[in-house]
Amino acid sequence: MAIRKGDKIEIDTLVIGAGQAGVAMSEHLSNLGIPHLVLERNRIAEKWRTGRWDSLVANGPAWHDRFPGLEFEGHDPDAFVPKEQVADYFVAYAEKFNAPIHTGVEVKKVERNANRPGFTIETSEGLIEAHRIVSATGPFQTPVIPPIAPKNDNLTQIHSADYRNPGQLPEGGVLVVGAGSSGVQIADELQRSGKKVYLSVGAHDRPPRSYRNRDFCWWLGVLGEWDAEAMKPGKEHVTIAVTGAHGNNGTVDFRALAHQGVTLAGLTKSFNGNVVSFQSNLAENIANGDKNYLDLLDAADAYIERNDLDLPEEPKARNILPDPECMTNPISELNLAEEGITTIIWATGFSTDYSWLNVNAFDENGKPAHQRGVSTEPGVYFVGLPWLSRRGSSFIWGVWHDAKHIAGHIATQRKYLEYRDSSQR
Numbered sequence: 001m002a003i004r005k006g007d008k009i010e011i012d013t014l015v016i017g018a019g020q021a022g023v024a025m026s027e028h029l030s031n032l033g034i035p036h037l038v039l040e041r042n043r044i045a046e047k048w049r050t051g052r053w054d055s056l057v058a059n060g061p062a063w064h065d066r067f068p069g070l071e072f073e074g075h076d077p078d079a080f081v082p083k084e085q086v087a088d089y090f091v092a093y094a095e096k097f098n099a100p101i102h103t104g105v106e107v108k109k110v111e112r113n114a115n116r117p118g119f120t121i122e123t124s125e126g127l128i129e130a131h132r133i134v135s136a137t138g139p140f141q142t143p144v145i146p147p148i149a150p151k152n153d154n155l156t157q158i159h160s161a162d163y164r165n166p167g168q169l170p171e172g173g174v175l176v177v178g179a180g181s182s183g184v185q186i187a188d189e190l191q192r193s194g195k196k197v198y199l200s201v202g203a204h205d206r207p208p209r210s211y212r213n214r215d216f217c218w219w220l221g222v223l224g225e226w227d228a229e230a231m232k233p234g235k236e237h238v239t240i241a242v243t244g245a246h247g248n249n250g251t252v253d254f255r256a257l258a259h260q261g262v263t264l265a266g267l268t269k270s271f272n273g274n275v276v277s278f279q280s281n282l283a284e285n286i287a288n289g290d291k292n293y294l295d296l297l298d299a300a301d302a303y304i305e306r307n308d309l310d311l312p313e314e315p316k317a318r319n320i321l322p323d324p325e326c327m328t329n330p331i332s333e334l335n336l337a338e339e340g341i342t343t344i345i346w347a348t349g350f351s352t353d354y355s356w357l358n359v360n361a362f363d364e365n366g367k368p369a370h371q372r373g374v375s376t377e378p379g380v381y382f383v384g385l386p387w388l389s390r391r392g393s394s395f396i397w398g399v400w401h402d403a404k405h406i407a408g409h410i411a412t413q414r415k416y417l418e419y420r421d422s423s424q425r
Contacts, residue, residue, distance in 0.1 A: 010129040011037050013410060014121060016110075017136035018044045018101045021384030023090050024067065024400040025136050026099040028407035034414065038136075039123065041106035044094055047140060048087035054165045055189060056083040057244045059181055064217040065396045067093060078215070080244030111358045112377070119359075119379065131379060132410055135357060135368075138384040139394055140350045149346065150271035155336065160186060160347040166193035172342030173197065175276065175334075177268045179204055180239030183347030184252050188245070191262050198334065198341065200268040201254060201282055203238045206289035209251040211300055212311040216242070219300050226392035239349075241289065251293075254286050258324035265331050274337040282330045283323075290320065352385075373406045381406045 015025045018040030029036045043049065058065045063077035065086075070093050072081050081089070094101055109122040110133055121128040143159035150157075156170055160182040166189065173196035176187040187199040207216040220226045241252040258264050266282040297317060304311055334341075354362065361377035363369045369376040372389040383403050384394060392398030 007125070008127045008129070009037070011035055012130065012414070013037075013132040013134060014039065014119075014128060014130035015134045015136050016107050017138065017384070018094070018099075018103065019047055019136065019138055019384070020045065020090060020396050021136035021138055021399045021403065022101070022134075023094050023099060024403035025134055025383055025407065026094065026101065027067075027069070027097055027400075028404045029410070030097050030099065032407055032411045034407065034410060036100065037128070038099060038101040039105045039107055040101060040103045041124075043087075043103055044101060045087040045090040047138070048083050048090075051140065051161050052083045053160075053163050053186065053189075055245070056185070057081060058083075058086055059242050059244050060217045060395070061215050061244070064215065064221075067396065067400045069093070070096060078248065080247065107356055109356055109358060112379075117379075132381065132413075133357075133359075133379060134381040134383060134406065135354070136383050137352070139352060139386055141353045142351045143346075144349050144351050145346045146348055148268065148270055149344070150273075150276075152271075152274070154342075156343040158343070158345055160345055161350070163345055166190050166195060169195070169343050173340050174343045174345060175336065175341050176200065176345045176347055178202065178239070178347030178349070179241055179254070180347060180349075181242050183345075184241050184257070185243050185245055186345055186347060187262055188243075188257060188260075191257075191260060196263075196340065197261070198263045198265055198339075199254075199257065200265050200278060201285050202267045203285055204241045204289050205235075205238055205292040206241045206252055206254075207296055208293060208317060209242070209244075209246075210248045211297060211317055212304065212314050214300075214311065215248070216296070219296060219303075220391075222303060223299055226390065226395075226398065228391045229389065231387055231391075253321065254289070255321040255324055255327070258326050259321065263331070264324070264326045265334070275333050275335050277333045278331060280330065280332060283327055286327065294318065373402055374409055381410070 013029060013034055013036040015022050015036060015038040018038050022038050026038050057080040061078050062072040062075045062081050066072060072089060075081055106124040107121060110119055112119055118129055118131040119133055121130060143161040145159055163186055174190050175198045176183050177200045179199055179201040187197050191197040209216060243250045243252055254264055264282055266278040266280055269277045269279050359377045359380050361368060361375035361380045368382045370382050373382050375382060383406055384399050386394040388402050393402050
């Protein structure tokens with residue numbers, strides 16, 4: 001079904017977004033024979049192409065970060081796939097079952113119909129009537145730069161979503177704010193390119209890239225962490241520092257980054273002119289990250305012993321490098337001009353934007369109110385969000401399983417609505 005400008009289309013289910021969540025949703029709806037359309041304002045998996053830096057690879061190995069129905073062609077299962085090929089993978093996956101995806105169509109407004117079932121959807125190509133709506137727009141919608149960002153015309157300030165490579169930045173040093181996966185990888189790349197780099201480190205988890213011949217994705221799987229259904233208390237603002245950039249040897253180690261030449265600092269607190277102040281929590285943040293790392297090693301060792309697995313011991317994994325100068329004598333403030341810092345990269349995450357979704361499916365904080373993606377507004381669903389049903393929900397394989405559950409819920413509702421009593425048969 002082609003969407004032509006000015007047409008009015010009726011469909012059972014409309015999926016909004018054709019990233020990994022939308023493609024997974026379409027597959028399961030197709031398998032259940034549910035008529036649907038998927039609308040994408042850009043290209044399939046666009047965020048993988050233009051919302052990431054040039055050198056990015058998947059943070060999980062190819063055997064893990066994929067859908068069940070298709071492997072990555074031409075890649076060792078333990079390899080970390082470059083971002084463009086991840087995007088190509090979703091295009092190929094959609095083609096495999098002829099997904100009804102329409103690109104270049106923007107959804108502008110969704111409203112529930114009055115006195116009749118379903119929703120009216122205003123798009124850039126016309127109106128659509130749908131009985132059900134699935135928001136598959138994901139968690140990485142609007143880059144967040146905190147309000148403490150300085151008003152300084154002498155500084156180049158960009159979000160990590162807009163970073164591409166060291167060559168795009170002006171001459172001079174860089175302050176990277178945020179030490180999750182994006183901030184760590186960007187800081188490492190910039191330092192290796194020859195730039196002077198400061199990295200502001202907040203609370204984080206720091207898993208081993210691999211341990212005893214198994215990737216950390218495997219360990220989180222067998223230890224039940226991916227399927228954990230609730231976040232541990234106190235972890236709400238803890239990011240994860242992990243990378244596939246250096247293959248199986250790519251465990252993030254902040255001490256190693258510092259010995260390499262990156263200057264570490266605590267959480268960024270405030271700006272006053274050219275001076276940035278940091279909290280005095282660098283050692284605490286790194287110590288908590290170390291504990292997370294060592295706890296996972298302990299859990300892995302216990303699992304191996306409990307299950308009598310023949311996996312080689314790796315005592316060197318417990319070696320901790322000496323604390324660098326920037327940890328033993330941490331900086332509390334930094335004069336950006338005096339240190340020659342001309343760029344700030346804000347690796348400070350994203351927020352969601354549901355201004356287009358005018359339905360009663362949100363809590364008092366404006367966040368989706370749902371149970372495993374089934375929202376409080378009948379007929380509205382969410383897929384692709386962190387912790388939708390488990391820890392792995394926003395990852396490629398987790399999205400696929402969540403979408404299957406939501407498609408099943410839609411199929412069940414359709415069966416009830418298809419019922420006819422004796423007078424109607």
